[in-house]
Amino acid sequence: MQKPYKIPESVLVVIHTPELDVLLIERADKPGYWQSVTGSKDREDEPLAETAVREVFEETGILIADETSGEQQGSNRVSRSRLVDWQLSNVYEIYPVWRHRYAPGVTRNTEHVFGLCVPRGIPVVLAPREHTAYRWLPWREAADQCFSPSNAEAILLLPAHRRC
Structure with missing residues (x-):
C-alpha cells in the first residue's frame, strides 16, 4: 500500500533559549544537513499551531502543553504560550x-x-529515524549551519521575534 502524499504546507519551528541559543538537529537521511524542526501538515484542516506542537514533540520530545506546571528544571514540558506564530511564510x-x-x-x-x-537545559530526545544528532548554537552560528536558506533566514530574524 502506497503511503499518502505529503501536503505541501509545513511549519518551521525555531527552538531557542532566552539567551538566543538555537537548537539544530541533523537529518538522518542527509548527514551534515542541520536544520530546525520542520514538518508538513498531517491533514488539510490541521491548524498550523497543532502541526508545530506535533512536530516539535515528534522530533525533539519537547512537549508543548496548555498547563505550565511542568516547566521546572529537567522537564521536557513548556507552556503553549511560548509557541509564537511569527506570521511569516516562505x-x-x-x-x-x-x-x-x-x-x-x-x-x-x-x-x-x-x-x-x-x-x-531542556531535555531533547530525537526521533532516531529522522535525526541523528542535535546541538545548541548561538543564533548567528546556527544560521550559518543550516542547509536551508529559509531556515537560516528565519534564525536571523530571531532577535526581532523573540518572546520569552
Missing part, C-alpha cells in the same frame, strides 16, 4: 531528492515560521 522549491513524497507535479511548498522559547 514559498520554496521542494528539493528534487524529496519530491517523490509529494503528489505528481507538486514542486513548491509553503512553510510557516514559528518560534519556541524553551529553558536552557
